Amino acid sequence: MKENFYDVSDVVEAAVRIERGGTEMYLKLYESSTSHKARDVFNFLAAEEEKHAGVFRKLLESVADYTPRYNYPGEYGQYLEGIASRMTEAVKKSTAALDAKNISEAVRVAMELEKISIEFYTDVKKQFEGFGAETVQQIIDEEKGHLAKLEALGEDIKF
Incomplete structure (x- = not known):
């Protein structure tokens, strides 16, 4: 999935929207x-996504010369929403057939989605230099940290 971003704040805004999805x-x-165990795992995964959204919102506010605008108007808002929608559609497709009782499969899919996100942001990072590239790298590092947590969770569950 190739996306073109003009400003690093756009990348971070898309990341917030993707995490919310x-x-x-x-x-x-x-x-x-x-299943109580499955509910615990899904609650953990939802909380992790929400934590990431919070981290990315703070990152968004720290981007130089950027005033947070969580609701972009007009075509530009539709453009950013389209990027986030394409990523969340990939998530929905991956999870549509998931059985809510199959915890190990859910964690496996979550890990795969993190890998897709890392690949996506790694590709996006190539569009930037300096501060912009460093900012996107922070997103990548967060996603890698989440992947590591999922891998540890997968070990606990024993695929």
Whole structure:
């Protein structure tokens, strides 16, 4: 998925929207699950996505000369929403067939989605130099940290 960004704040704004989409997805799995263990895992995954959204919101506010605008007007807002929507659609496709009882499969899919995100942001990072590239690298590092947590969770669950 190749996306062109003109400003690093756009990347961070898209990251916030993508994380919110992940939170919503895990909460839906949480709600549809009857297993206490599965609900705990989905609640953990939703909380992790929400933490990431918070980290990215703070990053967004720290981007030089940027005034947070969480609701962009007009075509530009549609452009950013389109990027986030394409990523969240990939998430939805990956999770559509998930059985809310199959915890190990859910964690495996979550790990795969983190890998896709890392690949996406790594590609986006090539569009920037200096501060912009460093900012995108912070997003990549957050995603890698989340992947490591998921890998540890997967070990605990024993795929």
